[in-house]
Amino acid sequence: MNLRFPLQNLAMPLALLGIGAFFALQEAAFLGPRNLTQLLVEFSITGTLALGMFMILLTGQIDLSVGSGVGLIGGIAAVLVFHHGWPAPLALAIALAAALVLWTAMGTLIVRQRIPSFIITLGGLLIFKGLFWLVIANATVPVSRGDEDNLYALLTTYYLPARAGLALAALVAAAMAWLGWRARRARTAAGLPVRSAAREALIRVATAAGIVGLALLCNASRGVPLSLLLLAGTGGAVYFLSQHTPFGRYLYAIGGNEEAAVLSGIPVARVLVGAYMLMGVTVALTGFLTTAYSGASTTTVGDLMELDAIAACVIGGTALRGGRGTVAGVVFGALIMATLLNGMTLLAVSPEIKFVARGVVLTLAVWVDVKLGRK
Amino acid sequence: MNPILQARHLTKRFPGVTALRDVAFDLQPGEVHAVCGENGAGKSTLIKLLAGIHPHGSYEGELRVGGRVAAFRSVREAEAAGIAVITQEFALVEELSVAENLFLGRPPRRGLRVDWPELHRRAASLLKGFGLDLPPQTPVHALGIGQKQLVEIARAVDKQSRVLVLDEPTAALPASEVGVLLDHLRRLRAGGTSCIYISHKLDEVMAIADRITVLRDGATVATRDRAATTIPEIIRHMVGREISDLYPRRRDAAPAGSDLPPHPRPEHPPARLETGGREPLLEVRGLAVARTRGGPAFLQDLSFAVHPGEVLGFGGLMGAGRTELLLHLFGAWGHRLRGEVVLRGAPYPAPTPRRSIERGLVLASEDRRRHGLVLGQSVGFNLSLSSLGQFTRAPGRLDRPAEHRRNQALFDSLRIKAPGQQTPVGGLSGGNQQKVVLGKALMTEPAVVLLDEPTRGIDVGAKLEVYALVNRLTAEGRAVILVSSELPELMGMSDRIIMIAAGRIGGEFERGDFSQEALLAAAMGRTAA
Ligand SMILES: Nc1ncnc2c1ncn2[C@@H]1O[C@H](COP(=O)(O)OP(=O)(O)OP(=O)(O)O)[C@@H](O)[C@H]1O
Ligand SMILES: [Mg+2]
Numbered sequence: 001m002n003l004r005f006p007l008q009n010l011a012m013p014l015a016l017l018g019i020g021a022f023f024a025l026q027e028a029a030f031l032g033p034r035n036l037t038q039l040l041v042e043f044s045i046t047g048t049l050a051l052g053m054f055m056i057l058l059t060g061q062i063d064l065s066v067g068s069g070v071g072l073i074g075g076i077a078a079v080l081v082f083h084h085g086w087p088a089p090l091a092l093a094i095a096l097a098a099a100l101v102l103w104t105a106m107g108t109l110i111v112r113q114r115i116p117s118f119i120i121t122l123g124g125l126l127i128f129k130g131l132f133w134l135v136i137a138n139a140t141v142p143v144s145r146g147d148e149d150n151l152y153a154l155l156t157t158y159y160l161p162a163r164a165g166l167a168l169a170a171l172v173a174a175a176m177a178w179l180g181w182r183a184r185r186a187r188t189a190a191g192l193p194v195r196s197a198a199r200e201a202l203i204r205v206a207t208a209a210g211i212v213g214l215a216l217l218c219n220a221s222r223g224v225p226l227s228l229l230l231l232a233g234t235g236g237a238v239y240f241l242s243q244h245t246p247f248g249r250y251l252y253a254i255g256g257n258e259e260a261a262v263l264s265g266i267p268v269a270r271v272l273v274g275a276y277m278l279m280g281v282t283v284a285l286t287g288f289l290t291t292a293y294s295g296a297s298t299t300t301v302g303d304l305m306e307l308d309a310i311a312a313c314v315i316g317g318t319a320l321r322g323g324r325g326t327v328a329g330v331v332f333g334a335l336i337m338a339t340l341l342n343g344m345t346l347l348a349v350s351p352e353i354k355f356v357a358r359g360v361v362l363t364l365a366v367w368v369d370v371k372l373g374r375k
Numbered sequence: 376m377n378p379i380l381q382a383r384h385l386t387k388r389f390p391g392v393t394a395l396r397d398v399a400f401d402l403q404p405g406e407v408h409a410v411c412g413e414n415g416a417g418k419s420t421l422i423k424l425l426a427g428i429h430p431h432g433s434y435e436g437e438l439r440v441g442g443r444v445a446a447f448r449s450v451r452e453a454e455a456a457g458i459a460v461i462t463q464e465f466a467l468v469e470e471l472s473v474a475e476n477l478f479l480g481r482p483p484r485r486g487l488r489v490d491w492p493e494l495h496r497r498a499a500s501l502l503k504g505f506g507l508d509l510p511p512q513t514p515v516h517a518l519g520i521g522q523k524q525l526v527e528i529a530r531a532v533d534k535q536s537r538v539l540v541l542d543e544p545t546a547a548l549p550a551s552e553v554g555v556l557l558d559h560l561r562r563l564r565a566g567g568t569s570c571i572y573i574s575h576k577l578d579e580v581m582a583i584a585d586r587i588t589v590l591r592d593g594a595t596v597a598t599r600d601r602a603a604t605t606i607p608e609i610i611r612h613m614v615g616r617e618i619s620d621l622y623p624r625r626r627d628a629a630p631a632g633s634d635l636p637p638h639p640r641p642e643h644p645p646a647r648l649e650t651g652g653r654e655p656l657l658e659v660r661g662l663a664v665a666r667t668r669g670g671p672a673f674l675q676d677l678s679f680a681v682h683p684g685e686v687l688g689f690g691g692l693m694g695a696g697r698t699e700l701l702l703h704l705f706g707a708w709g710h711r712l713r714g715e716v717v718l719r720g721a722p723y724p725a726p727t728p729r730r731s732i733e734r735g736l737v738l739a740s741e742d743r744r745r746h747g748l749v750l751g752q753s754v755g756f757n758l759s760l761s762s763l764g765q766f767t768r769a770p771g772r773l774d775r776p777a778e779h780r781r782n783q784a785l786f787d788s789l790r791i792k793a794p795g796q797q798t799p800v801g802g803l804s805g806g807n808q809q810k811v812v813l814g815k816a817l818m819t820e821p822a823v824v825l826l827d828e829p830t831r832g833i834d835v836g837a838k839l840e841v842y843a844l845v846n847r848l849t850a851e852g853r854a855v856i857l858v859s860s861e862l863p864e865l866m867g868m869s870d871r872i873i874m875i876a877a878g879r880i881g882g883e884f885e886r887g888d889f890s891q892e893a894l895l896a897a898a899m900g901r902t903a904a
Contacts, residue, residue: 190776191783193797244773246763253760256749263707263746264761264815265732323751 012316012332016339023343030346033221039342040218041156044227045289046341047334049305050312051238052282054330055275057313058242060255060322061110061117063276064306065124069283071302072132073099074291078141081152088143088150096284102128103280107273125306133299142296155230155292159223168224169215172232173208180204227289231331234282239327241278247271255322307362312337314365319372337361377442379404379569380425380458380538385436387420387429387593389802391794394420395434395593402538407560407570409584411577413613413834414806415792417593418573419463422540425571426460427453440538457537461527461544463805463832467515474498474511477530505529506555520742521547521693521860525556532559539563540571543805545579546832547741549693549860557583575806575834576861577606589613614836621835622867623842624686654720655680656854657704657736657823662714664703672712674700674878681823681854686845688869689858691898696878697858698741701825705731705738719822732761735822739812739829741858747812748800755782755796757811762818785814790840806833813841817848824848827858842868862891876900 023030049066056063073095080091106124110117144153160168180200187194194200218224242248250271253261262268286305291297310320316333318325340361344354378401387395395417402408410418423429425438427447438445440456447453450460467476474495475482483493498511505525515523524547531539539560545553553576560570560583574580580587581601588598589612597612663675674696681687689697702708704716706726716723718734731737740746748757759766759778766778779796786796789810793803800811809832816824826845830838845855845868859865865872866889874881874897882897 186776187779190779192776192779240772244775245771246767246773247771249756249760249763249773252752252756253749256751257745260746260749261760263705263728263738263740265729265819266760267729323749 012329012336016332016336019336019339019343023339023346026343027346030343033217035342035346037159037218037221037225039338041225041227041289041293042342043335043338044225044231045286045293046305046308046312046338047231047331048234048282048289049286049309050316050330050334050337051234051327052279052286053306053309054238054313054316054318054325054327055242055251056117056279057310057318057320058251058255058322058325059272059275060258061272061275062310062320063106063117063121063124063279065106065121065128066279066283066286066309067302067305067307068125068128068132069099069102069280069302070287070290070305071297071299072128072135072287073284074287074301075132075136075141075297077152077288078143078291078297079135081143081150082141082145085145088152092152092288095287096281099280099284099287100277103276103283104273107276110276111269111272132302136297136299138299140296140298143292152288152292153295154226155288156225156227157292158226159218160226160229162219162223165215165219165224166212168229169212173211176211177204177208227293230285230289234285235327235331238278242327247274251275252323255319255324257323304358307358308337308341309334311358311362311365314369315361320366320369333365378402378439379441381439382421382425383437383439385421385424385434385438387417387424387434391798393593395424398436398590398593398595400588400595402569402571403585404569405564405567406585407564407572407583409572409574409580409587410590411574411580411587411609411613412590414810414832414837415804416590416613416834418590419542419804420593421590422460422542422571422573423462425453425538426450426458426462426540428460428462454534454536458540459531459534459536459538460540461531461542463542463546467523467527469516470514472512472514473502473509473518473526476515476526477501477511477533479530481534501529501533502526505559506552519694519698521549521552524548525552528556528559532563536568538569538571542573543575543832544572545574545576546805547828547860550862552693553579575832575838577609577835580609581606591615610835613834621839622864623839624846624868624870653682655682655717656719657681657856658717659704660715660717662703662716663712664699664709665712666709668710670710672878673709674703675712676879677714679873679880679883681856683852683854684849685871686849686855686857686869688865688872689856689875690860690862690865690872690894691875691881693860695875695898697875698827700875701738701827701856701858702740705736705825707738732819732821735820736825737761737816737819737821737823738825739816739827741827741831743808743812747815748808750799750801752800753797754786754791754793754800754803754811755779757800758782758785758796758814758818761815762820765818781818785818789814789844790837806837809833810837813844817844821853823854823856825856825858828860829857830859830861830864838864862894866891866894874898 029035049070053063053066076098077091077095080086080094081088106120109115110120144150184194184200195203215224242251250261250266253264253266254268254271258268287302291301294301312333313325313330314320314333315336316325316329316331318330340357344357380402382398382400385395385398386393398421400421410421412418424434427450430448431446445456447456468479477498478494483490483497495511502509502511505528507522507525509522515526518526524544528544544556548556557579564570572580572584584601586598586600587604587609589596589609591613658680660678662677663672665671666673677700679687689700691697699708704726706728718736723734744750749760759782763773766774768774782796791810792807800808803811813829830841833841848855857865857868870886872884872889872894874894876898877900881900884893
């Protein structure tokens with residue numbers, strides 16, 4: 001364990017560095033601020049969906065329907081805006097409500113009828129895909145009318161002004177340092193183990209520097225993308241839920257031993273349905289982001305995104321059989337996936353090869369997961 | 376004679392724990408060698424080295440089998456050398472039938488195909504030999520824990536190994552089946568098989584062992600011939616002190632002589648217990664329960680009550696329905712056909728585990744690995760799992776420092792032997808896992824505690840602590856329902872005993888009328904005088 005831990009912790013940054021270096025060597029533009037900002041938007045999209053998937057996987061369940069769902073929900077909002085002329089905020093709210101209804105229904109079916117989630121969500125994959133194509137009538141539906149900028153389109157095209165971005169970054173860095181310091185004091189008071197003061201300080205400084213550095217990097221191009229803020233918000237929320245609420249504990253407990261969870265008085269059914277509802281929310285968010293990013297809803301939006309999300313979770317150390325995983329790992333896994341896809345697009349890798357590469361990455365990640373799970 | 380198995384200078388370290396230090400151990404042909412020691416003394420670890428579960432290279436020291444140095448890298452290699460092990464944790468495939476499990480990996484064949492009739496015939500005769508009246512087609516998941524244990528033993532015995540290693544084989548067995556098992560071992564010994572036998576039940580050890588080795592804190596403290604030692608001497612070696620009263624039930628005051636720290640109070644205690652009066656905390660009238668909706672009654676005509684400060688014992692044979700009764704009261708088993716349950720003065724018609732815990736009824740289950748613990752998580756995670764409500768602050772945030780303090784108080788007062796509450800519970804010794812299960816139940820601040828075999832697999836000292844805990848609970852005005860297969864324990868700790876026979880009450884006894892004969896007769900369904 002003493003040996004494995006640092007190795008595991010280092011494996012991901014090293015992999016990311018390796019992948020980045022490879023693309024940078026192939027194509028210098030990869031490291032340009034323009035591409036990096038684009039990468040950040042793509043990362044926000046993959047990451048948001050992966051965060052929802054994370055909570056599902058923690059319980060030992062799975063959701064294969066999210067890719068089609070992303071297309072469908074984004075499509076509903078686009079149709080409402082473009083064909084029916086609804087104001088974007090209202091259209092987004094309605095589409096979000098639709099996602100909540102669909103995912104609550106799936107969660108309830110899984111829990112009440114005891115049908116394996118694999119089957120239900122596989123059905124969902126096909127049904128949502130069909131509904132999606134019906135909703136957009138197999139056409140291309142832009143997310144805004146004419147050239148006007150609405151909230152929908154701005155989701156991936158709005159960048160914070162340089163100063164605002166920097167100020168926000170400084171604020172977030174300071175808040176994180178303060179919260180971290182407060183948590184440390186509480187832990188010390190309770191006799192919980194804490195990192196050594198030097199280590200703690202190093203980590204705080206590094207985090208703050210990382211956040212501010214990221215803002216500076218974004219400012220070198222167009223500024224901090226709005227979508228990145230959405231990802232940060234989602235990540236913060238999922239982190240709080242999973243680590244600081246009974247709900248989060250229950251996710252881990254159900255994935256670890258469902259029978260024991262029931263006998264411990266955990267409302268297993270409610271927790272599972274709750275996890276699917278949260279998945280619905282992240283599907284809607286991702287649907288809006290990815291549709292906005294492609295500028296219009298088309299039949300291929302969301303294709304195979306469920307696999308990217310699962311891969312991101314598993315690469316980040318989430319166990320497919322449940323009970324193990326961290327938010328930080330998932331976010332990192334999503335960054336790796338987004339970098340891979342972005343790099344391949346930049347190098348104009350053919351779609352055929354892209355499919356193969358994605359498959360290889362997913363298989364490798366699951367293989368490692370199985371290996372570790374046996375330990 | 377040359378020992379068939381010899382271990383020297385065995386040392387095994389886990390992160391934060393040295394489980395074995397410089398242990399020497401040998402086993403003669405045709406000998407039953409018992410290993411005793413407290414929870415966490417290293418007994419299971421020792422046999423895991425012998426059995427290849429902890430492979431060669433993960434420990435220091437030398438192992439010889441039949442005079443030659445052995446370096447097992449896997450269980451299979453150990454089995455090939457003739458060492459068969461029954462571990463504390465079951466190794467049966469739940470989804471397969473009993474027969475398939477018995478011959479897993481070595482089914483009788485006809486040509487290339489499995490010879491099913493032959494397999495079922497041999498399985499049936501093997502089961503009969505162990506007094507198990509089961510169709511061999513029964514899936515293992517439908518068996519009770521005691522039956523699983525017997526199937527596991529039957530499987531190992533049938534492999535005709537030179538060395539049979541049994542880790543607490545009788546922890547889940549009632550007295551009648553223990554006799555069957557010991558007879559089997561004697562027969563095997565007469566045939567030249569050697570056996571390593573781990574048990575916390577010292578009378579059993581004295582009945583079967585030729586030699587006894589005692590481990591304490593990972594080191595060998597004594598190896599004695601059975602004839603030259605006594606139970607008190609073994610206990611003294613195990614715990615390093617004398618223990619006089621094995622079942623210290625105290626009816627009235629708080630346990631005076633107990634050296635336990637005071638019961639930790641939660642920071643936000645739930646609704647106070649109603650005090651005084653002889654109103655029962657739990658009353659059951661005319662209860663009948665079926666396994667499933669529409670099935671025949673499995674439990675019937677059950678009526679009883681348990682009052683504040685009382686320990687109500689349930690005894691009976693394996694499969695009589697005691698565990699099912701507790702699970703049903705708690706809301707985790709069966710379909711209620713008739714009868715009513717009154718909990719703390721209010722009818723309680725539709726129990727679920729969650730509601731039960733909210734209303735102050737809690738169960739510490741007998742099958743800790745399946746029902747009790749999330750093995751991959753830490754001790755602390757498991758301790759507070761049923762009580763997170765106590766630490767939830769607006770708007771739904773967990774107060775983790777408060778939780779940690781409460782966990783630590785329980786961790787200390789139960790004397791859980793582990794580096795800390797962050798240790799994964801799966802790495803704890805069997806008895807310490809049991810303590811975590813109890814701790815989880817106690818943290819909910821229950822009014823009525825259902826204890827199903829609470830001392831299974833725990834050592835003499837820890838048993839005393841559990842008994843002291845029971846005394847403390849009743850002194851605080853709570854009620855305890857105790858299910859136990861060990862009659863001495865049941866008689867020692869209960870104020871009243873109800874024997875269950877085939878799902879019905881076979882007899883009810885006040886403390887003054889306890890006698891082994893009368894209880895056993897009632898368990899068999901014969902009416903006692
Ligand atoms: N896989 C493991 N990882 C970490 N620690 C372990 C592991 N297995 C055992 N230990 C530790 O080694 C020590 C000895 O455990 P062992 O299971 O051998 O005890 P035991 O004598 O069999 O106890 P019991 O009577 O409770 O079964 C304990 O402190 C235990 O926590
Ligand atoms: Mg053990």
